[in-house]
Amino acid sequence: MNRKQFVQALGLLLGTVPILTATSQTTAARLPGACVQPPFLFPGSVIGITATSGAVSTDAISAGIQLVRSWGYQVKLGRTIGTRNGYFSGTDEERAADLQDLLDDPQVNAIWCARGGYGLVRIIDQLDWTGFRKHPKWIIGFSDVTVLHCQLHRMGFASIHGQMLAEANTGFVQTKQVLEGRPPLYQTAPLAANKTGIGEGLLVGGNLKLLETQAGTPTDLDTRGKILFIEDVNETLYNIDRMLCNLKRSGKLAELAGLIVGGFGLAKGETAANFGRSVSDMVLEHTSGYAYPVCFDFAVGHQPANWPLKCGVPHKLEVTGRIVRLVELNDAQPANQVVLVRGND
Known part of the structure; x- marks a missing residue:
């Protein structure tokens, strides 16, 4: 039995429990010209958190982390959280390496940017997307994260333009619902x-x-x-x-x-x-x-x-x-x- 057959069989055994794989798609994602939508999230999914641009303290995102965990998700905290190099959350090499680690990790289901500011344009060309293509994941953020959204669109992958994790408020539940597949x-x-x-x-x-x-x-x-x-x-x-x-x-x-x-x-x-x-x-x-x-x-x-x-x-x-x-x-x-x-x- 190959992997695909195993997943299908497991789905039959579990009945109504959805099995989300890297090929899970909505009808929208299958329409001509549409980008591939990464698998939607479920309790136990892992959200990676990174500061791709300006520096951000751990305290500034503590409320966001608490909220994400209250939804039943796990958190993988990037090395750029709580660090500083002048204005930035680290050197270009450190910020690129931190994002790269989350892009490559097959256990990470989404990447939520902690804050914006300026800096992604300095590292975007250093990133290797090979691992991401094998294991697509939702990337969330706005402002400076526009650079990432444009990169992903060029590659044919969907993403979420939304609030940064440092801006945690009650409106975040809308992002949760979208991440879980509700249109x-x-x-x-x-x-x-x-x-x-x-x-x-x-x-x-x-x-x-x-x-x-x-x-x-x-x-x-x-x-x-x-x-x-x-x-x-x-x-x-x-x-x-x-x-x-x-x-x-x-x-x-x-x-x-x-x-x-x-x-x-x-x-x-x-x-x-x-x-x-x-x-x-x-x-x-x-x-x-x-x-x-x-x-x-x-x-x-x-x-x-x-x-x-x-x-x-x-x-x-x-x-x-x-x-x-x-x-x-x-x-x-x-x-x-x-x-x-x-x-x-």
Whole structure:
């Protein structure tokens, strides 16, 4: 009996207990062009924690670790937690080695980044993905982790754009539900600035600055036919405008299936009145020649409401005058969905 036959036989013996293997896929993951979704998590799964960029103390993530363990998961703490080398959590070599260890470990089912900041671009080209390809795992994080999301998308693997472990709060349960295979449905209130329409495509995106600066590099993100989401923080309006101009000039905005604009916290003292236009004004200007739907104030980014988004997975974006809805295209029953709703807050 080979390994595959053994797993199938064991599944029959255990009845309703799901056996998750590296080839476990949802319907969404099997659709043409969709990324491979790593196996979903279950009690006893191992989550590796690493600081790929800025330094973070053990105390800063203690609440997150406690929460993860309360879900029934085990934790493998990376060597970069609680260490420092100037701004960073370690030298480039130390940070790359720590992440590499988690990527290679077949017992690790997911990697949760402790915090962002800056630093992944310094180590991304040092990583060997051979072990990861054999044993795919979910990678979770946002902001600087956009670099990893883009790398994984280029390789054909799905990932989760979501809160860092150092930001542990009650909203983390949504990430748990997504990690365990429940397809998300996101609903938010309509805004006058939205451009109505319906689009379907793989969901991709992240931090606007990182998406812009990766153009022409090995982690350049192909946005054609995709639903793109963008967010940023502590930026001036003229710099946001410049980044949007660069995305447009490089063709990143031309063939989208939809555009989702998340949180855009401005630099101190920055106002739309002083610059003469708001973020929504600039987005609509740079996308005026395109017919796809655009929505604003989505719950993603450097803000309390930062929903987990499955990158590389097919979604449908519906923007109407009554509601904004983003739903994963999946064969799961509606009762199994994770419904996330945001009103006018």
